[in-house]
Structure formats: C-alpha cells, structure tokens
Amino acid sequence: MNRSIDIFDTTLRDGTQGEKVAFSAEDKLRIARQLDAFGINYIEGGWPGSNPRDMEFFELAADASFEHARIVAFGSTCRAGASPEEDRNLRLLVEAGTSVVCIFGKSWLLHVEKALQITAGQNLEIIRDSVGFLKQHGKEVIYDAEHFFDGYKSDPEYALSTLKAAEEAGADTVVLCDTNGGTLPHEISEIVAEVHKRVDIPVGIHAHNDCELGVANAMAAVRSGCTHVQGTVNGYGERCGNTNLCSLIPNLQLKQDYECIPDEKLEELTALSRFVSELANLNPDIRQPYVGRSAFAHKGGIHVSAVMKNEDTYEHVPPSRVGNSRRVLVSDLSGRSNISYKAEQLGIKLDKYGDNVSEIVQKLKELENKGYQFEAAEASFELLVKRMTGVWEEFFKLEGFRIIVEKNVSGSSRTEATLRIKVNDQAEHCAAEGNGPVHALDKALRKALHKFYPEISNMHLNDYKVRVLNEKDGTGADVRVLIDSAEHGKSWGTVGVSHNIIDASWQALTDSFGYYLAQKQKSIQQKEVI
Numbered sequence: 001m002n003r004s005i006d007i008f009d010t011t012l013r014d015g016t017q018g019e020k021v022a023f024s025a026e027d028k029l030r031i032a033r034q035l036d037a038f039g040i041n042y043i044e045g046g047w048p049g050s051n052p053r054d055m056e057f058f059e060l061a062a063d064a065s066f067e068h069a070r071i072v073a074f075g076s077t078c079r080a081g082a083s084p085e086e087d088r089n090l091r092l093l094v095e096a097g098t099s100v101v102c103i104f105g106k107s108w109l110l111h112v113e114k115a116l117q118i119t120a121g122q123n124l125e126i127i128r129d130s131v132g133f134l135k136q137h138g139k140e141v142i143y144d145a146e147h148f149f150d151g152y153k154s155d156p157e158y159a160l161s162t163l164k165a166a167e168e169a170g171a172d173t174v175v176l177c178d179t180n181g182g183t184l185p186h187e188i189s190e191i192v193a194e195v196h197k198r199v200d201i202p203v204g205i206h207a208h209n210d211c212e213l214g215v216a217n218a219m220a221a222v223r224s225g226c227t228h229v230q231g232t233v234n235g236y237g238e239r240c241g242n243t244n245l246c247s248l249i250p251n252l253q254l255k256q257d258y259e260c261i262p263d264e265k266l267e268e269l270t271a272l273s274r275f276v277s278e279l280a281n282l283n284p285d286i287r288q289p290y291v292g293r294s295a296f297a298h299k300g301g302i303h304v305s306a307v308m309k310n311e312d313t314y315e316h317v318p319p320s321r322v323g324n325s326r327r328v329l330v331s332d333l334s335g336r337s338n339i340s341y342k343a344e345q346l347g348i349k350l351d352k353y354g355d356n357v358s359e360i361v362q363k364l365k366e367l368e369n370k371g372y373q374f375e376a377a378e379a380s381f382e383l384l385v386k387r388m389t390g391v392w393e394e395f396f397k398l399e400g401f402r403i404i405v406e407k408n409v410s411g412s413s414r415t416e417a418t419l420r421i422k423v424n425d426q427a428e429h430c431a432a433e434g435n436g437p438v439h440a441l442d443k444a445l446r447k448a449l450h451k452f453y454p455e456i457s458n459m460h461l462n463d464y465k466v467r468v469l470n471e472k473d474g475t476g477a478d479v480r481v482l483i484d485s486a487e488h489g490k491s492w493g494t495v496g497v498s499h500n501i502i503d504a505s506w507q508a509l510t511d512s513f514g515y516y517l518a519q520k521q522k523s524i525q526q527k528e529v530i
C-alpha cells in the first residue's frame, strides 16, 4: 500500500477566502518559503485572474527558488461559448509561469444549470477544453471537482462523468471537493471508494469544515485511497475553513504511518502555525490541537500528578514531536503536583508531601476563591511561592500613597498621585500626574524607583484588564486587575484583587515591578558566575 501522501497547501488561496485573512504578495512569498522548508509538496499561491496582488505573487515566486515544493496557480474552467484560447482566466493561468495549475469545474447539475446557466453537455465540454488547453501548454493539471459529493449524491453518473472528462483530457490528478462542507465521514469513504473503481489517475480530497469534519473527512478519504490532500495551515479558509493541515499531517504521520512531510520536519509544525497566524495578524487559537498553547497544558491536579510519573498518562503524543511543549497551570483545580512542578521550574526544590506545598495549595485555593486568577498571572504565582517559602526579598516597601482626581465645571480633569516608599531604609517621596489614577500611580512609582533601579525604564505595561467579580454589588463590587507587562518581547502577567480598583491595580503593578527586578537581578548574578 502506498503510504506517501501529496500535501497540497492552499493557505495562500482558499486560506485567504477566510474572513479577516489577507496577505500581501511579500507575506505570501515568506509563507511559501516556510511551507517549502517544511516539506510541503504543492503550494497554491492564488488566482492570477483575480487581482493584481496574486499576479505580483506569481512574479515574485518566478524569481524565487523552492527546494521541495511546486508553486500552483489556481483558476476555473473557461466560460462556455468561447474557446479556451480566448479565455482571459486560462491565459493568465498559463502566463503565471508555474509548472502546475489547478482549475475547478462543476460536478453538480444544480450549479451547472443555476450558477453557470449552461447545459450538462456544455459543462463537460468546458472541462475537457480547459484541461486539454492547459496540458497543451505543458502544465501538470490538478482538476478540483467542485461540489463533487453533493453532485454525486444528486446524480452519481453525471458527477463521475465530469471526472472522466478531466481524466480523458489529460488531468494528472482529480480532487474531490466537499465545497459546502456538509458531507459526513462515512459518506466520504463510500463515495471515494466508488470513484476509485472508475478513475485511473490519482485522486485527492479538498474538504471544508462546516460540520467541523474537515480533518475527519480528509482522513476518511485517505483511508479510502486518496493520495493527495488539500488543506491550509491553521484551517483558515472560506466560511468555517478548510482541512487543518496542522492536525491532519500529525494525525496521518504519527498515528497511521503515512508520510506527508520528512519526519524530522514535524518538529517545526508549531512554529509554522504561529508564523502563519502572525502574518495573518490573527491571534493563535490556544486550543488548537497539536500546536495550540493549551494543546499540552495540564490543569487538573490528577492529570499533573500522573503526567509527572509518566507523560503518556495524559498526552496522546510527546509535545516535542510537533515542536510544542508541556505546560502546567496553577488554579483552584491544582494539587500538590502542580505546585511542586511549578516550584521546581522556578528553581525552588520542594518536597511534594511537605508542609510548604500543602500550605501553598491551600493559599492558592483561598486566593482563587476570592477572585485571583493565577493561570494568566504566572509572575504573581512565582512571587506567592517565593514569599511563602521565605526566599523573597521585597525591592521596596510602601509607606503610603494618595491620589487626587479633580474634575471642574468645564469637563476637564486632572489626576495626581503622591507616593512614599522605602528602598533599603532610604525614604523616597514622589508625585506624578497621569491620564487617570492608575497611570499617575504607575508614573509616581517609576519616578521613586528610578534612582535605585534605573532599568525599570526598559519595561512597560502591555495590557491592563479589569473584571468585576460580583456584578450584583454594582460599583461596590470586588474587581480583579490583570496586568501584562513586557520588556523586549518578553512578557509576564500579574494579578490583584480588591473591592477598590486602585488597590487591586497597586497589587498587580507592584508584583510586576518586583518580578521584573528579580529577573534582572538573577541575570546579573548568572553573568557574574559565568
């Protein structure tokens, strides 16, 4: 049995038909290079007859060299009633200069009659003419049978005759498309098996995810003999997206022994997924299988305890196989295992069954019950552990602060914070104005600390989130403040909870400064040792 699968990536074409996904021609080239390096066989770059950006991509791609992948230009069959030579779309496909082209044509009489408004015979003619024309120009032709499964269910003989028309005209591969994404895996298996009885060239699958079955359907098709699979990185694509290659490739390669890409390349999967979401300017989906940040994140104490004894207990594959990593989360669902694992990562060796760990677990649960959330505030968790194990020294001590907010009849407002802290017994008294109370407090604290720790001017706040915890108490409710801080692309989260928003912000703010200063101190000490 042939276990080698041709992966056809359509991130740059069908992927960009997804809402909010757009790439410039240069972005497309960067992605194509990454896909090539990853070991993808075919990269569909776009539709040259559609827009100048796609044409520009093919110009750029013509000057680039690809080690592994073949770049594919996409388009449709020609219009009925005109010869292929006169068809602008086909002409631009030839001019795109790729050795491979992919064209789609109709398999479903509903589309032939209602969308194209031509006869069943004319449709077979444009398929034959278009494929034949591209073959005359020396192209490898991949024929996408649009709506194949819906067409087959409505009229199997006609749907099969469209494939035969493409095959007889010289198509190298026919691809069965579940364009509306409504077909179920058992139907895919049955229909693909029937197609194999009638078609002698390689058969592929192009599935959409409207029933969340894009990956399952592609896998069913492969089991029934398809050797070519189309899909996109992160599953981007029209409506609910396409077969997600970030799931499909490891499913086939790690679990069924198919070869889609060189085996060692699989470790680059997570990086590829994040690179593409970065260029698409979309947040990576943390819950994405294999490559998401949470794909191997263990939260429940029972899970962490078992994983620490043997990873296979709660991991279906080793995260490193796909370039991802294991994470342990802390929350009120934690047990001793979560705490001892996290403490060890922080360089603190704790006896899992000792008093320290039990006290930290208890404190964590109490604080989470009050509204703290340490999952998104790992820096505050680190400080909590260090404070409770006596290995933390505060960088400064608060003596007091006062904030004045003035608003006058003209509507303008002014906010000022005054602050007293002590650093190594030296008192510092500072005032600062800000856009609002937290801003003023942040500025006053920076001013006061700068003399002792000038490095704090390198860190900044990335994000500041406030969440009301018990809405029914209205403006008197407790609030949780989560602050995300950063320095040169490295970020950390801290948390504070109080019925007073300024106090909650102060807790999160001071944890953030303290954490940062401790990190700086640690890196200086490490350099001194070296």
Ligand SMILES: CC(=O)SCCNC(=O)CCNC(=O)[C@H](O)C(C)(C)COP(=O)(O)OP(=O)(O)OC[C@H]1O[C@@H](n2cnc3c(N)ncnc32)[C@H](O)[C@@H]1OP(=O)(O)O
Binding pocket: 017, 047, 049, 050, 051, 076, 077, 078, 079, 080, 104, 105, 106, 115, 116, 146, 179, 238
């Ligand atoms: C299943 C898929 O995902 S196929 C890919 C879909 N992707 C896209 O549509 C993105 C790129 N598309 C475009 O830029 C434009 O739609 C273009 C340039 C292709 C066509 O633009 P226009 O000529 O303005 O036509 P418009 O978009 O309004 O309609 C599509 C036309 O293609 C025709 N058409 C659709 N499928 C086919 C086909 N397989 N063969 C020939 N013609 C087709 C339609 O009948 C319609 O023609 P009509 O207006 O004469 O009825």
Ligand SMILES: CC(=O)C(=O)O
Binding pocket: 014, 104, 144, 145, 146, 147, 177, 178, 179, 180, 206, 208
């Ligand atoms: C060709 C294609 O993108 C589809 O049928 O979904």
